[in-house]
Amino acid sequence: MSISPVTRGRKRPTGSRRETAVWYLMRVTGVALFVLALAHFSILHFIYDPADQTAAFITDQRWNQLFWRAFDWTLLMLVLFHSFMGMRTVLLDYLHRPRVRLVVLSVFYLTAVVLFVLGTVVVMTLPAGSRS
Amino acid sequence: MRRYLGLMVSYRGQQGTWAWLFHRISGIAIWLFIVLHVIDIYLVGGDPHAYDQLLQLYASPIGRVMEVALGAALLYHALNGLRIVILDLWPSMTVHHRSLWWATWIIFLGLGIPGAIIILRPLWKGLV
Numbered sequence: 001m002s003i004s005p006v007t008r009g010r011k012r013p014t015g016s017r018r019e020t021a022v023w024y025l026m027r028v029t030g031v032a033l034f035v036l037a038l039a040h041f042s043i044l045h046f047i048y049d050p051a052d053q054t055a056a057f058i059t060d061q062r063w064n065q066l067f068w069r070a071f072d073w074t075l076l077m078l079v080l081f082h083s084f085m086g087m088r089t090v091l092l093d094y095l096h097r098p099r100v101r102l103v104v105l106s107v108f109y110l111t112a113v114v115l116f117v118l119g120t121v122v123v124m125t126l127p128a129g130s131r132s
Numbered sequence: 133m134r135r136y137l138g139l140m141v142s143y144r145g146q147q148g149t150w151a152w153l154f155h156r157i158s159g160i161a162i163w164l165f166i167v168l169h170v171i172d173i174y175l176v177g178g179d180p181h182a183y184d185q186l187l188q189l190y191a192s193p194i195g196r197v198m199e200v201a202l203g204a205a206l207l208y209h210a211l212n213g214l215r216i217v218i219l220d221l222w223p224s225m226t227v228h229h230r231s232l233w234w235a236t237w238i239i240f241l242g243l244g245i246p247g248a249i250i251i252l253r254p255l256w257k258g259l260v
Contacts, residue, residue, distance in 0.1 A: 006226050008152035009216035027220065030213045038210055041203060046250050050199065051191040051259075055180035058173075076170070083163040090156060115167065118174040126177045 010089065022085055029082040036075050060129030069123050076119040084112045151233065155212050158205035165202055193255055200248045207244055211236045 002011045010026075013019040044053065062068050091108065095101045175183040189195050215232045218225055225232070 003152065004220075005148065006229055007216040007219040008148035008155075009220065012220065027217045031217060034210045034214055037206065041206055045199065045203065046247065049191070049254065050187060050195070051254070053187055055176045055183045058176050079166055080170075083159070083166050086159050087163045090160060111167070115170045119170045122174045122177040 026082060026085055029078045032078050033075075033082055036071070037079065040072075040075055056129065059126060063123070063126055064128040073120065073123045076116070076123065080112055080116055080119075084108070148233075151212055151215070151236075154208055155216075158209040161202070161205045162209060196251055196255060200251050203247055203251065204240075204244055207240055207247070208236075211239055 003009070004011045010023065012023050044050075048057075063072075088105070088108070091104060092101070095104055172183060172186055175186070190199065215236055218232065219229060
């Protein structure tokens with residue numbers, strides 16, 4: 001994996017269209033997450049305190065509005081893509097034997113799919129609370 | 133791994149190596165938290181009582197220190213990521229790359245210190 005001497009980020013890949021697409025998508029999702037993930041963290045850690053965020057808080061105050069469900073689902077998709085593709089770069093840097101790569105990456109991608117399903121199920125099916 | 137450690141030892145005096153190392157460490161830490169966070173939110177539907185108990189752990193003094201560490205990792209990764217995007221997409225900004233690096237840290241401390249105080253405040257107010 002070649003690294004830019006200026007940014008110390010990954011250099012834009014040449015040769016593989018798929019790798020080039022991933023490289024751009026990492027930057028696009030990164031900028032989107034800069035806004036959405038920092039907004040999410042600020043709201044739930046500075047405006048609300050974790051001591052107040054019970055399961056009832058989520059059903060009654062967060063997910064009783066379609067806007068926040070849509071916001072959180074968008075965040076889920078962006079963060080799963082960005083974090084798993086980022087971790088993939090890390091894994092490919094350190095795993096060199098083809099068979100080890102295949103096994104580890106298979107389990108790794110399966111984890112991403114399972115998390116996507118779990119997150120989607122809960123954000124779409126959790127009944128809205130009393131104060132909706 | 134050894135290749136990168138070797139690179140770090142031999143590559144001195146440039147901010148970029150630290151930027152890369154911190155970006156990687158913070159990224160792995162955030163990835164671990166994402167895995168935990170999707171599972172804990174699933175519990176809101178699956179087992180609300182277990183979720184409430186986990187939240188008490190998050191709100192404890194140790195939980196709050198880890199919360200600050202998570203916030204720091206997130207903020208650094210976001211700011212340094214933006215620096216990478218700026219330099220990747222507008223190579224003419226390269227002449228300012230040193231300024232961008234220091235700007236990253238000024239914004240990190242400027243937002244991070246007040247943020248850490250807000251999160252840790254219940255500790256010295258005796259609320260937890």
